[in-house]
Amino acid sequence: MTGIAAVETERLVLRELSEDDFEDIHEFKSDLQVVKYLTWGPNSREQTLHSLRKQIAFQNEENRQIYVLAVELKCTKKVIGNALFMVRDPDFKTAEIGYFINSNYWKKGYGIEIVNGLLYLGFNIFDVHRIYAICDVENAGSVKLLKKIGFRQEGHFIKNLKVKGQWRNNYLFAMLSEEFINRTENVVFKSK
Numbered sequence: 694m695t696g697i698a699a700v701e702t703e704r705l706v707l708r709e710l711s712e713d714d715f716e717d718i719h720e721f722k723s724d725l726q727v728v729k730y731l732t733w734g735p736n737s738r739e740q741t742l743h744s745l746r747k748q749i750a751f752q753n754e755e756n757r758q759i760y761v762l763a764v765e766l767k768c769t770k771k772v773i774g775n776a777l778f779m780v781r782d783p784d785f786k787t788a789e790i791g792y793f794i795n796s797n798y799w800k801k802g803y804g805i806e807i808v809n810g811l812l813y814l815g816f817n818i819f820d821v822h823r824i825y826a827i828c829d830v831e832n833a834g835s836v837k838l839l840k841k842i843g844f845r846q847e848g849h850f851i852k853n854l855k856v857k858g859q860w861r862n863n864y865l866f867a868m869l870s871e872e873f874i875n876r877t878e879n880v881v882f883k884s885k
C-alpha cells in the first residue's frame with residue numbers, strides 16, 4: 694500500500710500532502726493552542742517546511758508505514774488540518790491515528806469527521822485489526838471526541854511523553870475491527 698488518492702467525508706477530503714499546502718499548514722502548526730498537548734511546536738516556517746517535505750517523502754516509500762494527510766475543506770479547498778495514520782506492526786494489523794485542526798475550525802464536528810474517515814481507511818481499506826490513539830489526559834476535546842466515536846479507554850500512562858519540557862500523563866484509546874460501527878455512510882475512498 695503506498696499512495697492514496699483521497700478519503701472523502703461529508704465536508705472534507707483527506708488527501709496526500711503537497712508543498713502547495715505549506716501556508717495553510719503553517720497557520721495551525723505555528724499556533725500554540727493547537728500544539729499545546731503535542732511533543733513538537735509551535736513551529737517556525739523552517740520547521741514546518743522541513744516536516745512537510747519529510748512527510749511528502751513518505752508517499753514514495755516502499756512498505757510505507759506513515760500517512761500524513763491534508764484535511765481539505767470541500768467548500769473552500771482550505772487545508773484546515775492534518776490526519777495521521779501510522780502502521781505500528783509489520784503485518785499491517787495495528788495502526789495509530791492522530792489529528793489536529795486549525796483552531797478557527799474547532800467545535801464544528803470536523804474532528805469527528807476526520808476520525809471517522811481514518812477508521813474507514815484503516816478498517817475498510819487497509820484491513821487493520823486494531824486502531825489506537827494516545828492523548829493527553831487534559832486534552833478534553835480529544836478525549837470527548839474519541840469516547841463519542843466509541844473508542845475504549847484501555848490505558849492510563851503516567852509521565853509518558855515530554856511536552857514543552859514537562860512529563861505528561863496520557864490515555865490510550867483503542868477500537869478493534871469487529872467493534873467498528875460504520876457511521877461513515879458518506880465516506881468515499883479513491884485509490885490512485
Ligand SMILES: CC(C)(COP(=O)(O)OP(=O)(O)OC[C@H]1O[C@@H](n2cnc3c(N)ncnc32)[C@H](O)[C@@H]1OP(=O)(O)O)[C@@H](O)C(=O)NCCC(=O)NCCS
Binds near residue numbers: 730793795799801828
Ligand atoms: C482535538 C480536536 C481535533 C477536536 O476537534 P474538533 O473539530 O473541535 O472536534 P469536534 O467538533 O468533532 O468535537 C467532538 C466533541 O468534542 C467536544 N469538544 C471539542 N473540543 C472540546 C474542548 N476543548 N473541550 C470540551 N469538549 C470539546 C465537542 O463539543 C464535541 O462534542 P459534542 O458533539 O457533544 O458537542 C481539536 O481540538 C484539535 O485540533 N486540538 C489540537 C490538536 C490535538 O490536541 N490533537 C489531538 C492529539 S491526541
